[in-house]
Amino acid sequence: MPARGINHVDLTVSDVARSIDFYTRLLGPVGFGEYDRYPSYRGSEEVVYFRFGQQYLGLRPADGGAHHYYEVGIEHLAFFVDTREEVDDAYQRCLAMGANVHYPPELDRDIADYYALFVFDPDGIRVEVACAPGV
Template structure:
Protein backbone atom coordinates (compact mmCIF):
# COMPACT_ATOMS: atom_id res chain seq x y z
CA UNK A 1 0.00 0.00 0.00
CA UNK A 2 1.43 3.39 -1.02
CA UNK A 3 0.38 6.76 0.29
CA UNK A 4 0.91 9.94 -1.69
CA UNK A 5 0.14 13.47 -0.74
CA UNK A 6 -1.40 15.31 -3.68
CA UNK A 7 -1.62 19.10 -3.85
CA UNK A 8 -3.57 20.26 -6.84
CA UNK A 9 -3.61 24.01 -6.30
CA UNK A 10 -6.41 25.58 -8.28
CA UNK A 11 -8.78 23.31 -10.16
CA UNK A 12 -10.15 26.12 -12.34
CA UNK A 13 -7.75 28.32 -14.30
CA UNK A 14 -10.41 30.84 -15.36
CA UNK A 15 -14.08 31.21 -16.19
CA UNK A 16 -15.59 33.42 -18.89
CA UNK A 17 -19.15 34.66 -18.80
CA UNK A 18 -20.54 36.28 -21.94
CA UNK A 19 -23.29 38.74 -21.06
CA UNK A 20 -25.94 40.72 -22.89
CA UNK A 21 -25.50 44.01 -20.98
CA UNK A 22 -21.88 44.55 -19.90
CA UNK A 23 -22.72 47.74 -17.99
CA UNK A 24 -25.42 46.06 -15.86
CA UNK A 25 -23.12 43.09 -15.20
CA UNK A 26 -20.20 45.31 -14.26
CA UNK A 27 -22.36 47.25 -11.80
CA UNK A 28 -23.62 43.99 -10.26
CA UNK A 29 -20.26 42.20 -10.02
CA UNK A 30 -18.28 45.24 -8.84
CA UNK A 31 -20.76 45.61 -5.97
CA UNK A 32 -20.79 41.96 -4.88
CA UNK A 33 -17.01 41.66 -5.18
CA UNK A 34 -16.64 44.71 -2.94
CA UNK A 35 -18.96 42.99 -0.45
CA UNK A 36 -16.74 39.88 -0.60
CA UNK A 37 -13.46 41.88 -0.36
CA UNK A 38 -12.42 40.76 -3.85
CA UNK A 39 -10.68 43.49 -5.85
CA UNK A 40 -11.61 44.10 -9.46
CA UNK A 41 -8.73 43.14 -11.71
CA UNK A 42 -9.46 45.58 -14.49
CA UNK A 43 -11.74 46.69 -17.26
CA UNK A 44 -11.56 47.38 -20.96
CA UNK A 45 -13.81 48.00 -23.90
CA UNK A 46 -16.47 45.29 -23.55
CA UNK A 47 -14.97 43.33 -20.65
CA UNK A 48 -13.93 43.30 -17.00
CA UNK A 49 -12.38 40.77 -14.66
CA UNK A 50 -11.81 39.90 -11.02
CA UNK A 51 -9.48 37.12 -9.92
CA UNK A 52 -10.06 34.45 -12.58
CA UNK A 53 -13.58 35.45 -13.63
CA UNK A 54 -13.67 37.23 -17.00
CA UNK A 55 -16.91 38.83 -18.13
CA UNK A 56 -17.25 39.96 -21.73
CA UNK A 57 -19.97 41.52 -23.84
CA UNK A 58 -21.62 39.41 -26.50
CA UNK A 59 -20.01 41.50 -29.24
CA UNK A 60 -16.44 41.05 -27.98
CA UNK A 61 -14.09 38.95 -30.16
CA UNK A 62 -13.71 36.41 -27.33
CA UNK A 63 -17.48 35.82 -27.17
CA UNK A 64 -17.98 34.78 -30.78
CA UNK A 65 -21.46 36.34 -30.61
CA UNK A 66 -22.86 33.69 -28.26
CA UNK A 67 -24.05 34.07 -24.66
CA UNK A 68 -22.63 31.48 -22.25
CA UNK A 69 -26.00 30.46 -20.85
CA UNK A 70 -27.01 29.86 -17.24
CA UNK A 71 -24.26 28.93 -14.80
CA UNK A 72 -23.91 28.48 -11.07
CA UNK A 73 -20.90 30.21 -9.54
CA UNK A 74 -20.19 30.02 -5.82
CA UNK A 75 -17.88 32.57 -4.21
CA UNK A 76 -16.23 32.02 -0.82
CA UNK A 77 -17.16 34.27 2.06
CA UNK A 78 -15.08 34.79 5.20
CA UNK A 79 -18.04 34.51 7.58
CA UNK A 80 -21.83 34.55 7.81
CA UNK A 81 -21.96 38.35 7.96
CA UNK A 82 -20.18 38.51 4.62
CA UNK A 83 -22.77 36.15 3.10
CA UNK A 84 -25.54 38.40 4.43
CA UNK A 85 -23.80 41.51 3.09
CA UNK A 86 -23.30 39.86 -0.33
CA UNK A 87 -27.00 39.04 -0.53
CA UNK A 88 -28.22 42.54 0.38
CA UNK A 89 -25.67 44.16 -1.95
CA UNK A 90 -26.60 41.87 -4.84
CA UNK A 91 -30.31 42.67 -4.47
CA UNK A 92 -29.53 46.40 -4.39
CA UNK A 93 -27.47 46.17 -7.61
CA UNK A 94 -29.67 44.26 -10.03
CA UNK A 95 -29.69 40.77 -8.55
CA UNK A 96 -32.85 38.77 -7.86
CA UNK A 97 -33.48 36.56 -4.86
CA UNK A 98 -32.77 32.87 -5.42
CA UNK A 99 -32.39 31.80 -1.79
CA UNK A 100 -32.02 34.07 1.24
CA UNK A 101 -29.03 33.62 3.57
CA UNK A 102 -29.27 30.57 5.77
CA UNK A 103 -27.95 27.13 6.67
CA UNK A 104 -28.15 24.53 3.94
CA UNK A 105 -28.22 20.75 4.34
CA UNK A 106 -25.13 20.17 2.15
CA UNK A 107 -22.93 19.71 5.24
CA UNK A 108 -22.89 21.04 8.82
CA UNK A 109 -21.97 24.73 8.88
CA UNK A 110 -22.82 25.39 5.21
CA UNK A 111 -24.24 28.93 5.25
CA UNK A 112 -25.09 30.46 1.88
CA UNK A 113 -27.19 32.90 -0.08
CA UNK A 114 -28.17 32.73 -3.74
CA UNK A 115 -29.05 35.45 -6.24
CA UNK A 116 -29.68 35.55 -9.96
CA UNK A 117 -27.42 38.00 -11.81
CA UNK A 118 -28.66 40.25 -14.66
CA UNK A 119 -28.08 37.44 -17.20
CA UNK A 120 -29.81 34.65 -15.26
CA UNK A 121 -26.73 33.06 -13.67
CA UNK A 122 -27.17 31.58 -10.19
CA UNK A 123 -24.58 33.34 -8.03
CA UNK A 124 -23.86 32.09 -4.51
CA UNK A 125 -21.80 33.27 -1.57
CA UNK A 126 -20.94 30.52 0.89
CA UNK A 127 -19.27 30.23 4.27
CA UNK A 128 -18.45 26.65 5.23
CA UNK A 129 -18.12 27.25 8.95
CA UNK A 130 -15.11 27.23 11.24
CA UNK A 131 -14.60 23.45 11.09
CA UNK A 132 -13.88 23.53 7.35
CA UNK A 133 -10.84 25.83 7.63
CA UNK A 134 -8.34 22.99 7.36
CA UNK A 135 -5.53 22.09 4.96
CA UNK A 136 -6.19 22.04 1.24
CA UNK A 137 -4.16 18.85 0.77
CA UNK A 138 -5.71 15.59 -0.26
CA UNK A 139 -4.30 12.25 0.86
CA UNK A 140 -4.65 9.37 -1.59
CA UNK A 141 -4.03 5.79 -0.50
CA UNK A 142 -3.37 3.02 -3.03
Protein backbone atom coordinates in the same frame (compact mmCIF):
# COMPACT_ATOMS: atom_id res chain seq x y z
CA MET B 1 2.19 17.11 -12.18
CA PRO B 2 -1.24 17.59 -10.54
CA ALA B 3 -3.45 20.51 -11.42
CA ARG B 4 -3.32 23.39 -8.92
CA GLY B 5 -6.88 24.65 -9.28
CA ILE B 6 -9.05 26.75 -11.52
CA ASN B 7 -7.29 29.95 -12.55
CA HIS B 8 -10.14 31.73 -14.30
CA VAL B 9 -13.61 31.40 -15.74
CA ASP B 10 -14.88 33.73 -18.47
CA LEU B 11 -18.59 34.46 -18.81
CA THR B 12 -20.23 35.86 -21.92
CA VAL B 13 -22.78 38.46 -20.85
CA SER B 14 -25.36 40.59 -22.64
CA ASP B 15 -24.16 43.89 -21.13
CA VAL B 16 -20.63 44.02 -19.73
CA ALA B 17 -21.12 47.34 -17.92
CA ARG B 18 -24.26 46.06 -16.20
CA SER B 19 -22.47 42.87 -15.14
CA ILE B 20 -19.48 44.84 -13.85
CA ASP B 21 -21.87 46.88 -11.72
CA PHE B 22 -23.64 43.78 -10.37
CA TYR B 23 -20.50 41.85 -9.42
CA THR B 24 -18.79 44.94 -7.99
CA ARG B 25 -21.78 45.80 -5.83
CA LEU B 26 -22.31 42.21 -4.70
CA LEU B 27 -18.70 41.22 -3.99
CA GLY B 28 -16.63 44.41 -3.94
CA PRO B 29 -16.92 44.82 -0.16
CA VAL B 30 -15.27 41.40 0.34
CA GLY B 31 -12.32 42.08 -1.96
CA PHE B 32 -13.66 41.20 -5.41
CA GLY B 33 -12.42 43.88 -7.75
CA GLU B 34 -11.56 44.67 -11.32
CA TYR B 35 -8.05 43.45 -12.02
CA ASP B 36 -7.34 44.17 -15.68
CA ARG B 37 -8.72 44.37 -19.21
CA TYR B 38 -7.35 42.52 -22.21
CA PRO B 39 -8.30 42.28 -25.87
CA SER B 40 -9.96 38.95 -26.60
CA TYR B 41 -8.33 36.39 -28.85
CA ARG B 42 -10.83 37.45 -31.54
CA GLY B 43 -9.61 41.03 -31.29
CA SER B 44 -13.14 42.39 -31.55
CA GLU B 45 -13.82 42.99 -27.86
CA GLU B 46 -12.11 43.22 -24.52
CA VAL B 47 -12.36 40.91 -21.55
CA VAL B 48 -12.72 42.51 -18.12
CA TYR B 49 -11.11 40.42 -15.38
CA PHE B 50 -11.98 40.52 -11.70
CA ARG B 51 -9.74 39.03 -9.05
CA PHE B 52 -10.99 37.14 -6.01
CA GLY B 53 -8.13 35.61 -4.04
CA GLN B 54 -6.04 33.73 -6.59
CA GLN B 55 -8.91 33.17 -9.02
CA TYR B 56 -10.22 35.39 -11.78
CA LEU B 57 -13.61 35.94 -13.36
CA GLY B 58 -13.72 37.34 -16.88
CA LEU B 59 -16.66 39.15 -18.44
CA ARG B 60 -16.90 39.48 -22.20
CA PRO B 61 -19.75 40.52 -24.49
CA ALA B 62 -21.89 37.71 -25.86
CA ASP B 63 -22.62 37.52 -29.57
CA GLY B 64 -26.28 36.98 -28.72
CA GLY B 65 -28.63 34.54 -27.11
CA ALA B 66 -29.51 34.18 -23.45
CA HIS B 67 -28.54 32.01 -20.52
CA HIS B 68 -31.27 29.71 -19.24
CA TYR B 69 -30.93 28.26 -15.77
CA TYR B 70 -30.35 24.52 -15.80
CA GLU B 71 -29.84 24.24 -19.53
CA VAL B 72 -26.45 23.28 -20.96
CA GLY B 73 -23.77 25.55 -19.53
CA ILE B 74 -22.82 26.73 -16.10
CA GLU B 75 -25.28 25.94 -13.28
CA HIS B 76 -23.80 28.41 -10.78
CA LEU B 77 -20.68 30.20 -9.58
CA ALA B 78 -19.79 30.04 -5.88
CA PHE B 79 -17.74 32.58 -3.95
CA PHE B 80 -16.56 31.83 -0.41
CA VAL B 81 -16.38 34.57 2.21
CA ASP B 82 -15.10 34.35 5.78
CA THR B 83 -18.20 34.91 7.91
CA ARG B 84 -21.95 34.51 7.97
CA GLU B 85 -22.18 38.25 8.48
CA GLU B 86 -20.53 38.75 5.09
CA VAL B 87 -23.14 36.45 3.52
CA ASP B 88 -25.90 38.42 5.25
CA ASP B 89 -24.37 41.71 4.11
CA ALA B 90 -24.22 40.41 0.53
CA TYR B 91 -27.91 39.54 0.80
CA GLN B 92 -28.70 43.08 1.93
CA ARG B 93 -26.77 44.43 -1.07
CA CYS B 94 -28.83 42.13 -3.33
CA LEU B 95 -32.04 43.55 -1.90
CA ALA B 96 -30.77 47.13 -2.23
CA MET B 97 -29.98 46.68 -5.92
CA GLY B 98 -33.21 44.84 -6.66
CA ALA B 99 -31.44 41.62 -7.66
CA ASN B 100 -33.38 38.41 -8.29
CA VAL B 101 -32.64 36.42 -5.11
CA HIS B 102 -33.12 32.68 -5.58
CA TYR B 103 -32.60 31.70 -1.92
CA PRO B 104 -31.91 34.06 0.98
CA PRO B 105 -29.10 33.12 3.39
CA GLU B 106 -29.66 29.78 5.08
CA LEU B 107 -27.81 26.80 6.48
CA ASP B 108 -27.39 23.90 4.10
CA ARG B 109 -29.41 20.85 5.08
CA ASP B 110 -26.61 18.42 4.16
CA ILE B 111 -23.30 20.15 4.91
CA ALA B 112 -22.65 21.23 8.50
CA ASP B 113 -22.01 24.97 8.98
CA TYR B 114 -22.45 25.69 5.26
CA TYR B 115 -24.29 29.02 5.07
CA ALA B 116 -25.15 30.47 1.68
CA LEU B 117 -27.34 32.70 -0.43
CA PHE B 118 -28.15 32.33 -4.11
CA VAL B 119 -28.91 35.18 -6.49
CA PHE B 120 -29.21 35.46 -10.25
CA ASP B 121 -26.90 37.90 -12.04
CA PRO B 122 -28.38 40.20 -14.72
CA ASP B 123 -28.12 37.42 -17.33
CA GLY B 124 -29.72 34.76 -15.16
CA ILE B 125 -26.50 33.04 -14.12
CA ARG B 126 -26.93 31.79 -10.56
CA VAL B 127 -24.33 33.09 -8.10
CA GLU B 128 -23.72 31.70 -4.63
CA VAL B 129 -22.10 33.59 -1.76
CA ALA B 130 -21.20 31.16 1.02
CA CYS B 131 -19.38 30.74 4.28
CA ALA B 132 -18.21 27.25 5.19
CA PRO B 133 -15.66 27.24 8.01
CA GLY B 134 -15.14 23.47 7.91
CA VAL B 135 -14.93 23.09 4.15
